[in-house]
Amino acid sequence: MTGRWFALVESNTTGTGRDFAVAAARHGLRPVLLTRDPGRYDYVGELGLPIREVDTGDPAAVEAVCRRLDPVGVTSSSEYFVQTAAAVAGRLGLPAPDPAAIGRCRNKAEQRRWLAAAGVPVPAFVACHTAADAADAAAKLDGPVVVKPVYGSGSLGVRLCADPDEAFEWAARVLSGGQPAPGRPAPGPQLLVEREVTGPEFSVEIIDGRPVGVTGKYLGPPPYFVEIGHDYPAPVPAATTAALAAVAVEAVRAVGHVVGPAHVELRLPDGGVPTIIEINPRLAGGLIPRLVRQATGRDLIDEVVTGAAGLPAAQPAPGGRSASIRFLLPGREGLLAGVTGLEQARELTGVIEAQCRLEPGAQVRIEHSFVDRKGHVIASGPDPAAAAAAADRALARIRLVFADGPTAPAGLSLPV
Incomplete structure (x- = not known):
């Protein structure tokens, strides 16, 4: 070079x-x-x-x-x-x-204040310093709440709490370092407590303040928020895609983040308006850029790199398809003896990648965050349903073999 x-x-x-x-x-x-x-x-x-x-x-x-x-x-x-x-x-x-x-985006409490002031739909929230503050906030918000670090990523330290007692216990654990919650220490509130927003989750991928597309996201079982799969584009009507994109663009403009990439996560309550969960001032994780490239030919990583270097971006390759990813998340802990089914998964129609980072002898732990994702399968198809079905079939082929018990699926079941 x-x-x-x-x-x-x-x-x-x-x-x-x-x-x-x-x-x-x-x-x-x-x-x-x-x-x-x-x-x-x-x-x-x-x-x-x-x-x-x-x-x-x-x-x-x-x-x-x-x-x-x-x-x-x-x-x-x-x-x-x-x-x-x-x-x-x-x-x-x-x-x-x-x-x-x-x-402003990285500080989730500050982000919430800017969005609320601009009239962008966000959950009711309270910024907290202590576990006692978190319990008081849960009582004030009167219902299930999400407790999360002000700084963090990848669902680290994020949990749904049913009542003030649970909010206190989880907040104390996060603040004591008992639950990973990386992010720079800073003066001010360290936790955000917000009313739970129900409904399916999506993300809008944005470059320079303009929407690229909408991703359908799947989460593992509560009370945690581990992402277990994505579909691109999201299998929703065009009007829903447009509504999600409009709120996401309004959000990045409200905080002034209109240059470079943004990954905006939203939930769509039944009969309600799209509600911002958070703005991430970066490209999406979870290999979503690869899904976008497979589906549309548009290379978001290339666009970010060339934008930072002041160069013209490469022209997109032909697209017009759909792509899905399913993550390998062990459903149990234990000593791993081996992984089976990867080759069979790779041979299935539509499958592009099937990978597992675990090696025999690994001690599998469950952290209830993105670190639980030990591999993935990616598939493509002519439409979202075909891509998703291919990814699901591939994941179903893969099994984790534990030294102390029977084999286990390599992924969690997606919500119906």
């Missing part, structure tokens, strides 16, 4: 992190990973990716490294470093989203 440097500030450990580096190289750039711990990323060795070890928690240190590199662009695929990347890019005079708008 002989082109100019393209700086990636940390990365997803799963999902699209590798794809960012590949996209940059495809455009003749020299991707370089700025990281505190290169060992976290398996793909670094695979790609021969240059690295610069730096305290990525220190924006000034990141900026100093970038000034020495003189990159053509700076970005991140990680929820936790998009604001740092945007701030550094802006100070170097490179294309970037507004770091202040990213900060």
Whole structure:
């Protein structure tokens, strides 16, 4: 690689992190990973990716490294470093989203306040400092509530609580570090308590303030919110797609995040209006960009990389199909003896990928977050129903064999 440097500030450990580096190289750039711990990323060795070890928690240190590199662009695929990347890019005079708008999105309490002030539909909410505050908020909201960290991603530390006692117990656990809830410590409220919004969940994928499309999302059993599958495009009427997209665009405009990617999650209550669950100031996780590429030919990762580098995006390949993903989530804990059915799954019509990261001898734990996703199957088809059916058939072929008991399905059943 002989082109100019393209700086990636940390990365997803799963999902699209590798794809960012590949996209940059495809455009003749020299991707370089700025990281505190290169060992976290398996793909670094695979790609021969240059690295610069730096305290990525220190924006000034990141900026100093970038000034020495003189990159053509700076970005991140990680929820936790998009604001740092945007701030550094802006100070170097490179294309970037507004770091202040990213900060408003990352702080879920601040995000809620901005959206509510703009009249965007959001759940009733209370920002809390302590477990006692969370219990009081649950009593005030009078019904099942969702308790979540103000900072966080991937459903870490998020739980549905039936009453004030449950809200107190969960909040105390999160605040004590008993439940993973990564995110930078900051003054102010640490928890958000909000009234539960029922109904199917969707996400709207957005680039530069304009909707790309709507994804149908499936969640595992309550009281947690682990995403177990996605369909793109969402199998809903055109009017529903338009309504979801309109509210999502209104939301990103309300917080000022109109440059770069956004992944806006919503719920659609029965007979109600689309309600914002949260704005994520980054591309979707859960391999949704791959679904979009399979279904439409549009490469969102390429668009983010070229946007950050000030280059024209590649033209979309032919599309007009649908794509679905189903995640491998062990239904139990234990010592894994092996995985069966992957090859059979790959041979099914419509299946594009079938992967499992678990190896024999792994001790399987359940965390009730995205880290429980140990692999996936992706399938495509001429319409959403065909793609979803192919993905479901593939997942049903895969079994986890435990050393201390019978085999178990490699995925959770989707809601009917």
